[in-house]
Each structure stands twice: as structure tokens, then as C-alpha cells.
Amino acid sequence: MPTCEMCGRALRPAERGRPPRYCSRACRARAYRVRVTDRQAADAKKRVEPADAKKRVESADAPKGAEPSEVPDAALDQPLIVRTAVELADSDGVAAVSMRRIATRLDVGVMSLYRYVASREDLNDLMVDAVFGARPLPEPGPDGWRARLELSAREEWAIYREHPWMSQLVAVTTRPPMSTNLMAYTDWRMRAVAGHRLDFATMVQVAIMIGTYVQSAAIPLAYETQAARATRHTRQQWAAARQSAIHRTVNAAELPMVSEFGPEAFQAAEPANIFEFGLHRMLDGIAALLAEPGQKR
Known part of the structure; x- marks a missing residue:
């Protein structure tokens, strides 16, 4: 069954025409805002690329043990997202955790996160599960x-x-x-x-x-x-x-x-x-x- 691309809710199959992508106007508007923000960030990145060309060359010559400044999409997964959310909550409180802040920390687009975490409620569940899972009771x-x-x-x-x-x-x-x-x-x-x-x-x-x-x-x-x-x-x-x-x-x-x-x-x-x-x-x-x-x- 198809699900909403923003919140993960189940969608009713379309009787005709294109299959639906969002469950409500709110989710559609939210997706639009995310796309606009990501596009603006991409444009801004392109504008600074010439000034950063030298830095990229220097970075290529850096030691292999150097920590990368961004997470490639291939390395992005649910455990990394959850671990980052827990780190943000530890440093700034759970109210400060948001998909946008996680995306900023990982230097990826917000929409990339929704491939692994359907909603903020799901993220909360995963954070709880990760923390309790790190401290299991003995048998x-x-x-x-x-x-x-x-x-x-x-x-x-x-x-x-x-x-x-x-x-x-x-x-x-x-x-x-x-x-x-x-x-x-x-x-x-x-x-x-x-x-x-x-x-x-x-x-x-x-x-x-x-x-x-x-x-x-x-x-x-x-x-x-x-x-x-x-x-x-x-x-x-x-x-x-x-x-x-x-x-x-x-x-x-x-x-x-x-x-x-x-x-x-x-x-x-x-x-x-x-x-x-x-x-x-x-x-x-x-x-x-x-x-x-x-x-x-």
C-alpha cells in the first residue's frame, strides 16, 4: 500500500490518474517548503564553490584519517540518524531535536532523512529504543x-x-x-x-x-x-x-x-x-x- 512521502501514513490508491504522494494539503505544503529550502541551499553551495575550490584541493591532500565534513548519501542510514538525534538531545534537550537540525548536522537534505524515518513520532520511538537497547537487563x-x-x-x-x-x-x-x-x-x-x-x-x-x-x-x-x-x-x-x-x-x-x-x-x-x-x-x-x-x- 502506498504511503505519504512526508508522514508515512497509508494512502488510498487512486482510482485514476497519478498515484497520490501525500495524505493531506499540509504534507504537500511541507514537502514543497522542504524542496524550496533544499534548492536554495544547493544554489548557495554552487555560488561559493569557486571560492572553495582551493579548499577542496587542500582537503583532497589531507591525511586519510581526517574526518569528512559531510555524510555521503550512501552512508546515511537509520542508525546514524537516530544516533545524531540522541546526541542533539543530550547537548540541547529533546525539544531542540528536529529533522532539519539533524539534516544540518549530517550535511544532507531534509528529504533524505524521510527515506529512513517516516515522522517525528517514529524518530522519538527509535530514540527511546536505541537508548534502552544500549542498557539491556541481564538474563x-x-x-x-x-x-x-x-x-x-x-x-x-x-x-x-x-x-x-x-x-x-x-x-x-x-x-x-x-x-x-x-x-x-x-x-x-x-x-x-x-x-x-x-x-x-x-x-x-x-x-x-x-x-x-x-x-x-x-x-x-x-x-x-x-x-x-x-x-x-x-x-x-x-x-x-x-x-x-x-x-x-x-x-x-x-x-x-x-x-x-x-x-x-x-x-x-x-x-x-x-x-x-x-x-x-x-x-x-x-x-x-x-x-x-x-x-x-
């Missing part, structure tokens, strides 16, 4: 359901520590990315509690609860990274600069417990410490569930 894993669930939570937390933007793609959603490597975490957790006389639906809930908790706990990491990048101040520096405003707010609101906050409480509220505290309390709750009458220990 068979440690002994005991608790050790396994704890390991899976820590491995996922490590992903969000390394790639803080990732939680913005997977956290707190009923429409998770289509990623087999992400789904493998859910499957692994279900197998960790299998054999304890839990019904299938409850095993699903346990596995998803673990993932949802870790993802929710990781969201502050993403926003803290964004804030630090924008303000060039860490959370500690921000708090130190806002001490007078914090005291005024707390005293005006008559919050006797919050007014006792000090360095120890501030440290306890760090995302990593909240994650540790919540993880053990959640595992305690699962232990209580498995200890109920009729459940295997």
Missing part, C-alpha cells in the same frame, strides 16, 4: 523478585541520569513509545514476580507501577538540566540566591514544618534521594502484597 538476573525489581528500577534510573530528556518521552503516559527494548523492561519485571500466584493483570500493574515510579521520579532531572542550561546555575546556587524570597514566602504562609527546612532537608529532597526513598517503600508494598494469604513468598 536471568539476580535471585529473588525483590532483587530483580530493584535492579530493573536502578538500570532505568541510570538511563534517565545519563539522558535526562528521556523521561519527557516516556513518563506518565498511556501511549508509550513503540519500543521493543522499553517493553522488554516491562516483560522482565513481570517475569520477576511470576510464580507468586498473582493473576496476569496484577503482574502487569506491578511492572508498570515500577516503570511509572522511576519515570516520574526522573522528570525533575530533565527540568533541572533545562534550567541549569538556561540560567547557568545549579539547583544549589539557585536556592542560595533565593533564600530571602524563600523565607518571606514560608513565613507569610505560616508553614511551621516547611519553615524548619535546612541543609539536611534540602539534601533529602534531591531527586536521587527521593528515588531511593520511594523505591524501597514501593518494594515493601509489593512484599506485603505477596505475603497476603494465598500468595507465595
Whole structure:
């Protein structure tokens, strides 16, 4: 079945005339803008070619180990596009990732990317899949359901520590990315509690609860990274600069417990410490569930 050249959606075959290339006027207009931009870039490149002739000759004489400045179309593939998208997200945040920025980074036309990635949503799925695929859970894993669930939570937390933007793609959603490597975490957790006389639906809930908790706990990491990048101040520096405003707010609101906050409480509220505290309390709750009458220990 033919698909839209811009978004990858399935197209209805034409009853007569030329086969359709786009699913909507929006996709047709988008394709036109991309073609115009690529044509302008090509024209600009031609205009500077005479001035760059000497540089090209010098480049030809460069050592064979020199890194090329552009990616030949023959070398362009989906893994390279996804890897570049992940690098952009790591450096500038996931909101800064776009097909145009990826194309600029690789020095190729935007339309070239759509031969390998159908849409931005597909790109998000592929980014999630690549990052989770780089950190698979071990088989068979440690002994005991608790050790396994704890390991899976820590491995996922490590992903969000390394790639803080990732939680913005997977956290707190009923429409998770289509990623087999992400789904493998859910499957692994279900197998960790299998054999304890839990019904299938409850095993699903346990596995998803673990993932949802870790993802929710990781969201502050993403926003803290964004804030630090924008303000060039860490959370500690921000708090130190806002001490007078914090005291005024707390005293005006008559919050006797919050007014006792000090360095120890501030440290306890760090995302990593909240994650540790919540993880053990959640595992305690699962232990209580498995200890109920009729459940295997």
C-alpha cells in the first residue's frame, strides 16, 4: 500500500490518474517548503564553490584519517540518524531535536532523512529504543523478585541520569513509545514476580507501577538540566540566591514544618534521594502484597 512521502501514513490508491504522494494539503505544503529550502541551499553551495575550490584541493591532500565534513548519501542510514538525534538531545534537550537540525548536522537534505524515518513520532520511538537497547537487563538476573525489581528500577534510573530528556518521552503516559527494548523492561519485571500466584493483570500493574515510579521520579532531572542550561546555575546556587524570597514566602504562609527546612532537608529532597526513598517503600508494598494469604513468598 502506498504511503505519504512526508508522514508515512497509508494512502488510498487512486482510482485514476497519478498515484497520490501525500495524505493531506499540509504534507504537500511541507514537502514543497522542504524542496524550496533544499534548492536554495544547493544554489548557495554552487555560488561559493569557486571560492572553495582551493579548499577542496587542500582537503583532497589531507591525511586519510581526517574526518569528512559531510555524510555521503550512501552512508546515511537509520542508525546514524537516530544516533545524531540522541546526541542533539543530550547537548540541547529533546525539544531542540528536529529533522532539519539533524539534516544540518549530517550535511544532507531534509528529504533524505524521510527515506529512513517516516515522522517525528517514529524518530522519538527509535530514540527511546536505541537508548534502552544500549542498557539491556541481564538474563536471568539476580535471585529473588525483590532483587530483580530493584535492579530493573536502578538500570532505568541510570538511563534517565545519563539522558535526562528521556523521561519527557516516556513518563506518565498511556501511549508509550513503540519500543521493543522499553517493553522488554516491562516483560522482565513481570517475569520477576511470576510464580507468586498473582493473576496476569496484577503482574502487569506491578511492572508498570515500577516503570511509572522511576519515570516520574526522573522528570525533575530533565527540568533541572533545562534550567541549569538556561540560567547557568545549579539547583544549589539557585536556592542560595533565593533564600530571602524563600523565607518571606514560608513565613507569610505560616508553614511551621516547611519553615524548619535546612541543609539536611534540602539534601533529602534531591531527586536521587527521593528515588531511593520511594523505591524501597514501593518494594515493601509489593512484599506485603505477596505475603497476603494465598500468595507465595
